[in-house]
Structures are given as structure tokens and as C-alpha cells.
Amino acid sequence: MPVAQHVMRHAAERPSRLAVCGPAGELTYARLAERIHGAARHLIGLGIGPGRLVAIGLTDPVEVLVAALAADLAGATPLVGDPAWDRERWSRVTPAGPGVHVDAPLPYVAGPAVRHEPRPGDRAWAGFTSGSTGRPRAVVRSRASWTASFPHLSDLAGIRPDDVVLIPGPLVSSLYAFAAVHTLATGATALLPGRWPARTPGDLPARATVVHLVPHRLPDVLAHPGTLRTAVVGGAALDPDTRAAAARAGVRVVSYYGASELSFVAVDADGGGLRPFPGVEIEVRPAPAGSPGTEVRPARAGSLGEVWVRSPWLADGYLGDAAGPLRRDGDGWVSVGDVAEPYRAGEVLRVRGRGDGAIQTGGATVVPEDVEEVLRKVPGVGDIVVIGSPHPALGSVVTAVIEAERATPPPPRALLEAMARGGLDAAQRPRRWYAVPSLPRTQAGKPARALVAARLADGDPDIRRLT
Structure with missing residues (x-):
């Protein structure tokens, strides 16, 4: 480069x-x-x-x-x-x-x-x-x-x-x-x-x-x-x-729209929506039938899928043995797990969530996994997903979605905030807290961060705010 x-x-x-x-x-x-x-x-x-x-x-x-x-x-x-x-x-x-x-x-x-x-x-x-x-x-x-x-x-x-x-x-x-x-x-x-x-x-x-x-x-x-x-x-x-x-x-x-691993994917040069960047092929692939975490309320969001890209602008991979979201298939297509609405060639690409999950808030970059690691230690937290929610001044604010069974109330917000104050920097602490009976998950069983973000943006009634 x-x-x-x-x-x-x-x-x-x-x-x-x-x-x-x-x-x-x-x-x-x-x-x-x-x-x-x-x-x-x-x-x-x-x-x-x-x-x-x-x-x-x-x-x-x-x-x-x-x-x-x-x-x-x-x-x-x-x-x-x-x-x-x-x-x-x-x-x-x-x-x-x-x-x-x-x-x-x-x-x-x-x-x-x-x-x-x-x-x-x-x-x-x-x-x-x-x-x-x-x-x-x-x-x-x-x-x-x-x-x-x-x-x-x-x-x-x-x-x-x-x-x-x-x-x-x-x-x-x-x-x-x-x-x-x-x-x-x-x-x-x-x-x-x-x-x-x-x-x-x-x-x-x-x-x-x-x-x-x-x-x-x-x-x-x-x-x-x-x-x-x-x-x-x-x-x-x-x-x-x-x-x-x-x-x-x-x-x-x-x-x-793009990613560090993908470079340019799609561009909107006139306000008409994202179209493929020159040289880029795009597919939005539905997850295999029955995969956990792929059910999005049809009346609200339709069936979201993963963005896959094939182009001359792709990265080689990660330095050393670092793990990351980049995946490849046998035909030269790659994905970092971003999700989008169904897409056909010639249409506008509507991206709904980022795969890497990094949150830009007030000039700081927050890695969700670091926040999740601290908050999982709170008694009563089954699992947790941390995402960025849009904010007019800060770009995004750190938002935590706690998995708690309906029969078991989530931990009090005061307890969650106390743990955050003790184990996280100021920029890393969630400003918004939610609870959900069950988190959507990927085929590997991990919480599907981008789908959680899409559901929250759509006002999913199963996700309730903690006050």
C-alpha cells in the first residue's frame, strides 16, 4: 500500500x-x-x-x-x-x-x-x-x-x-x-x-x-x-x-462501506444508496436453515444474511497467528460477518451490522470482548453482548445486552455499573443496558453481535431496557 x-x-x-x-x-x-x-x-x-x-x-x-x-x-x-x-x-x-x-x-x-x-x-x-x-x-x-x-x-x-x-x-x-x-x-x-x-x-x-x-x-x-x-x-x-x-x-x-480486511466494498456517491465499488462482487448469503441466531422478525427486518465479497482489494489475512473474523470459501469469496438485508446485483446494499464489533465512541475505540469479559463475572449474567448504539455527538455509545431467562430477573443495573466502574476504563463502560431472554447465536454457538444490534435497532420487544 x-x-x-x-x-x-x-x-x-x-x-x-x-x-x-x-x-x-x-x-x-x-x-x-x-x-x-x-x-x-x-x-x-x-x-x-x-x-x-x-x-x-x-x-x-x-x-x-x-x-x-x-x-x-x-x-x-x-x-x-x-x-x-x-x-x-x-x-x-x-x-x-x-x-x-x-x-x-x-x-x-x-x-x-x-x-x-x-x-x-x-x-x-x-x-x-x-x-x-x-x-x-x-x-x-x-x-x-x-x-x-x-x-x-x-x-x-x-x-x-x-x-x-x-x-x-x-x-x-x-x-x-x-x-x-x-x-x-x-x-x-x-x-x-x-x-x-x-x-x-x-x-x-x-x-x-x-x-x-x-x-x-x-x-x-x-x-x-x-x-x-x-x-x-x-x-x-x-x-x-x-x-x-x-x-x-x-x-x-x-x-x-468497507472493512480493514476487505478495503472498499460499496460506495454511495450521490445519496442514492450503496452500490458495489468498482471491481467488487457482493453476495448476501442466507445462513443455513435451522442455524441458531438467524431468525429475525420478518415483519420488521426481513431475513438478514451475511455479506460476502470477492474483489481485487482483499487483504492477505492477519499478521502472525492472530484470530479474527475474516473467513474464506473455496471460490475466492470472503466475509467478516457483517450482516445486510437481502441483496441482488443492481440493487442498493443495505448493511445492518458490523462483524468486528469495534465501537468508536467519543474518539476512543472500544473492543467489545474486553467489556464482555469483565461483565460476565457479575452473578446472574448468563451471557452478554456489547455493541455500539448511535449517538449524535459521540458517534456511538457502549451498550450492553444481558442474557437472562424470563423466570430469572437480570442482575440489578446498579450491580452491573459497579462492576464496570471497578474493571473498565471510562470509555469502555456501558451507558445503556438491556436484557433479553435468549441471545441469537452463530453456527459456532457464539452470540451473534450484528444480529443483536439489528434487533435492538428494530425495537425488538423481547429486548427490554434496564433502568
């Missing part, structure tokens, strides 16, 4: 064009190319090359890109992680040990230009599917699985070399990492504040013509649109009212 060769080409053709603007300063394409070469020579001096892993834990997003692109130029695989992680946490995702761990900006080493011939099948990127809470899990990608999709996104969103693209989030997120390298591949300018501003959205640079972000941040940007022309929105469903507000502000919205 990294685009070192693209940067070198732009540096030769438009050396004075501004490439990146970060918290600590700016770099032209010529200067960025020089920094990448110098850092790549440093890595090569350490014995880093093809087949090696470069673990990157840096705060400054410009330094992250320099390190990632230097690793790319050296032929290695960059892995961008959270700078707050210690070596023990890194060891959990790189059991064989990375080739090198970068926790300070790479030094510049003088010398001749680095020559490496990139290949489409190179393992050119590894990125995490969740934030700094929970069990780290890294997805590994070939170069072509993302770079070959760049022209399609540019065409859909109308992104050009003269654009200035605002990317207001940490590059440990695959969404923001993709946005950054796509911008550099295009020859545009990437504005990289590193994270959402601490004060007001008006602090964001007003010169941006394009922004790439998650849905719950878009209303804040629309309050100060400046020169903004296009918003590329991913990571969750976009509220129709927000799209309408963007239209009133003169901002075109291109929203998409």
Missing part, C-alpha cells in the same frame, strides 16, 4: 508542491522524497529489507509517513501502531519480533538513491483493525490490494493533484492511513493534524478542498466548511440528515 515510488515521481515532476503539513511543519514533495531516501538508507544499514517488518509507533503523522514510506522503499513491510504501546504489547502482534521497532523519528543517512523495484504482490502494509484498547490484531495487505484502487476513488470523489486533503485522525486507523497515502499517490497535499482538534473544529485548516473522515465528525466540519468541496466518509453509516446538511453547505459527500 505505501507509495514511495509515487512520491519520487511527484518530487521529480513538481518538486515545490507541498506534500504534507503536520503539527511540526511542512514538507514539499522534493523534501519528503529526500527524507524518505535518507531514512530508507538507515533501515537498510540495519539489515532491513524484503520480508522484514518495521513496527512504527510515532506520534507525529508526518514522521509516521516518512518511516512507512522508507520501509516501503527498502522493500520491507511497515506496521503502524499506537505510540502509547509498550514493547510487551508490540510483542503480542509480532510474535516473531519485528525487523525493527521505530519509536523515534528515523535519522537521515546520506548516500545514493535507494533502488527497489516494487511488485504488486509485495506485502506492503500491515495495519490494525482496532485502537489501543483490547487485543491488537493486524491485517496484512499486498501492494496492489490498495494502490490499484486509488484511481477508482479519485474518479468517484473527483480528487486531483491540486487538491488539499484534510485527514483529521491518527494514522494507526486504516481509514486515515489509506486517505494519507492515497493523497500522496495522487500528488495532492495532505493536511495531517494527527487527531481531532482539542478546541473547536474551526481550528482545522480552512484551505482544505477535500476531507476524509468518519461520519460523526462531518457535522463539525460542515459548521466551518471554508473551501471544502468534497467529503469522503467511511467507517460507519452516514445519517441522511447529515448528507442533506452537506448539500446545503455546497459539499458533495462520497460515503463508502
Whole structure:
């Protein structure tokens, strides 16, 4: 996925064009190319090359890109992680040990230009599917699985070399990492504040013509649109009212559905609904008859099924022996367990739930399994599913659904909250609590998280709120 060769080409053709603007300063394409070469020579001096892993834990997003692109130029695989992680946490995702761990900006080493011939099948990127809470899990990608999709996104969103693209989030997120390298591949300018501003959205640079972000941040940007022309929105469903507000502000919205393991799956470029991204085939497969957890009330939601995808944009898998939701069949189709309404080619895809379950709440990423592990210890909890419920300001709030038999009342909410306070960080604690007689389950017998979320959204009367 990294685009070192693209940067070198732009540096030769438009050396004075501004490439990146970060918290600590700016770099032209010529200067960025020089920094990448110098850092790549440093890595090569350490014995880093093809087949090696470069673990990157840096705060400054410009330094992250320099390190990632230097690793790319050296032929290695960059892995961008959270700078707050210690070596023990890194060891959990790189059991064989990375080739090198970068926790300070790479030094510049003088010398001749680095020559490496990139290949489409190179393992050119590894990125995490969740934030700094929970069990780290890294997805590994070939170069072509993302770079070959760049022209399609540019065409859909109308992104050009003269654009200035605002990317207001940490590059440990695959969404923001993709946005950054796509911008550099295009020859545009990437504005990289590193994270959402601490004060007001008006602090964001007003010169941006394009922004790439998650849905719950878009209303804040629309309050100060400046020169903004296009918003590329991913990571969750976009509220129709927000799209309408963007239209009133003169901002075109291109929203998409995908996953770290799948990359782009479907895109809505005009407000008419999600259609397959170029090169993507989609199936929504009904679960086998009689499978537990597949019964959704027909009068409310119809029969939901799993989203399966076949495309050139799929990831290779997970780093090391990490477990994850990615599954494959024998014909090249993959799924991460997301659910959708029945779908036929040519129709709009209506996704109803995310398979990985990671919850984005107020800028934090919460892994549901971590919350469930703590709350299962409460006496009277048979089982539990933790999901994210939509929230207008926070994006989502953590929501717990407790399994309790009808004849046995669920544990008091006060007891549940006391356990949450004692064992969870503030961002991880559920804000909404529900009880259900029986949780829907997958064929493997595990609670079907996405189906629980769909039932709750549909107002299933069997799910009652705890007060």
C-alpha cells in the first residue's frame, strides 16, 4: 500500500508542491522524497529489507509517513501502531519480533538513491483493525490490494493533484492511513493534524478542498466548511440528515462501506444508496436453515444474511497467528460477518451490522470482548453482548445486552455499573443496558453481535431496557 515510488515521481515532476503539513511543519514533495531516501538508507544499514517488518509507533503523522514510506522503499513491510504501546504489547502482534521497532523519528543517512523495484504482490502494509484498547490484531495487505484502487476513488470523489486533503485522525486507523497515502499517490497535499482538534473544529485548516473522515465528525466540519468541496466518509453509516446538511453547505459527500480486511466494498456517491465499488462482487448469503441466531422478525427486518465479497482489494489475512473474523470459501469469496438485508446485483446494499464489533465512541475505540469479559463475572449474567448504539455527538455509545431467562430477573443495573466502574476504563463502560431472554447465536454457538444490534435497532420487544 505505501507509495514511495509515487512520491519520487511527484518530487521529480513538481518538486515545490507541498506534500504534507503536520503539527511540526511542512514538507514539499522534493523534501519528503529526500527524507524518505535518507531514512530508507538507515533501515537498510540495519539489515532491513524484503520480508522484514518495521513496527512504527510515532506520534507525529508526518514522521509516521516518512518511516512507512522508507520501509516501503527498502522493500520491507511497515506496521503502524499506537505510540502509547509498550514493547510487551508490540510483542503480542509480532510474535516473531519485528525487523525493527521505530519509536523515534528515523535519522537521515546520506548516500545514493535507494533502488527497489516494487511488485504488486509485495506485502506492503500491515495495519490494525482496532485502537489501543483490547487485543491488537493486524491485517496484512499486498501492494496492489490498495494502490490499484486509488484511481477508482479519485474518479468517484473527483480528487486531483491540486487538491488539499484534510485527514483529521491518527494514522494507526486504516481509514486515515489509506486517505494519507492515497493523497500522496495522487500528488495532492495532505493536511495531517494527527487527531481531532482539542478546541473547536474551526481550528482545522480552512484551505482544505477535500476531507476524509468518519461520519460523526462531518457535522463539525460542515459548521466551518471554508473551501471544502468534497467529503469522503467511511467507517460507519452516514445519517441522511447529515448528507442533506452537506448539500446545503455546497459539499458533495462520497460515503463508502468497507472493512480493514476487505478495503472498499460499496460506495454511495450521490445519496442514492450503496452500490458495489468498482471491481467488487457482493453476495448476501442466507445462513443455513435451522442455524441458531438467524431468525429475525420478518415483519420488521426481513431475513438478514451475511455479506460476502470477492474483489481485487482483499487483504492477505492477519499478521502472525492472530484470530479474527475474516473467513474464506473455496471460490475466492470472503466475509467478516457483517450482516445486510437481502441483496441482488443492481440493487442498493443495505448493511445492518458490523462483524468486528469495534465501537468508536467519543474518539476512543472500544473492543467489545474486553467489556464482555469483565461483565460476565457479575452473578446472574448468563451471557452478554456489547455493541455500539448511535449517538449524535459521540458517534456511538457502549451498550450492553444481558442474557437472562424470563423466570430469572437480570442482575440489578446498579450491580452491573459497579462492576464496570471497578474493571473498565471510562470509555469502555456501558451507558445503556438491556436484557433479553435468549441471545441469537452463530453456527459456532457464539452470540451473534450484528444480529443483536439489528434487533435492538428494530425495537425488538423481547429486548427490554434496564433502568
